[in-house]
Amino acid sequence: MAFGQLSVKGRALKLLAAREHSRQELERKLAAKEPDPAEVKQALDELQARGFLDEQRVVDSIVHRRAGRVGVGRIRQELQAKGIDAERVAIAVASLNASEFERAREVWRKKFGAQPEDASQRAKQARFLAARGFSGEVVRRVLNTPDDE
Incomplete structure (x- = not known):
C-alpha cells in the first residue's frame, strides 16, 4: 500500500516507525496530505492515548543523539523547533549544563x-564550537585550558 493510500493514523505510525516525532511535527506533516484537521487531531489523540506519541521520548531521543556533538544552545533550539513545551526543554537543558x-x-x-598557535586559529576554533551551540563561556574555558588537564 502506498503512503498516500494509508489512513491518517497509518501515515502517522509510518512516520513514528522511522523516528520519534513531536505532536507538532506530525500535525505539520500530516496536514500537508489531509485536508481535515479534525481527523488529524483525532488520530494523534488516539496515538498519544496509546503511548505511540510521547513528547518525553522525543526529548530523550534528541538529547541522546545530539549531546555528544553539539552544545546546549543547539539542543534547546532543536527542541523548541519541534514544539516541545518550555518546561521539558528547561529540564533537558538543565541536565546537560553540568557536562557542557x-x-x-x-x-x-x-x-x-591542539591549542591554537595564533589568534587566527583561536578564532577558527572558537567559531567552530560556537556554531555547535556551545556558550561563549564554555568556548573560552576550552580554549584556555591546556589539553593535559
Whole structure:
C-alpha cells in the first residue's frame, strides 16, 4: 500500500516507525496530505492515548543523539523547533549544563586536538564550537585550558 493510500493514523505510525516525532511535527506533516484537521487531531489523540506519541521520548531521543556533538544552545533550539513545551526543554537543558564543558572539550579534541598557535586559529576554533551551540563561556574555558588537564 502506498503512503498516500494509508489512513491518517497509518501515515502517522509510518512516520513514528522511522523516528520519534513531536505532536507538532506530525500535525505539520500530516496536514500537508489531509485536508481535515479534525481527523488529524483525532488520530494523534488516539496515538498519544496509546503511548505511540510521547513528547518525553522525543526529548530523550534528541538529547541522546545530539549531546555528544553539539552544545546546549543547539539542543534547546532543536527542541523548541519541534514544539516541545518550555518546561521539558528547561529540564533537558538543565541536565546537560553540568557536562557542557566536558562535551565541548571532547568535540574540540576530536576536531583540533591542539591549542591554537595564533589568534587566527583561536578564532577558527572558537567559531567552530560556537556554531555547535556551545556558550561563549564554555568556548573560552576550552580554549584556555591546556589539553593535559
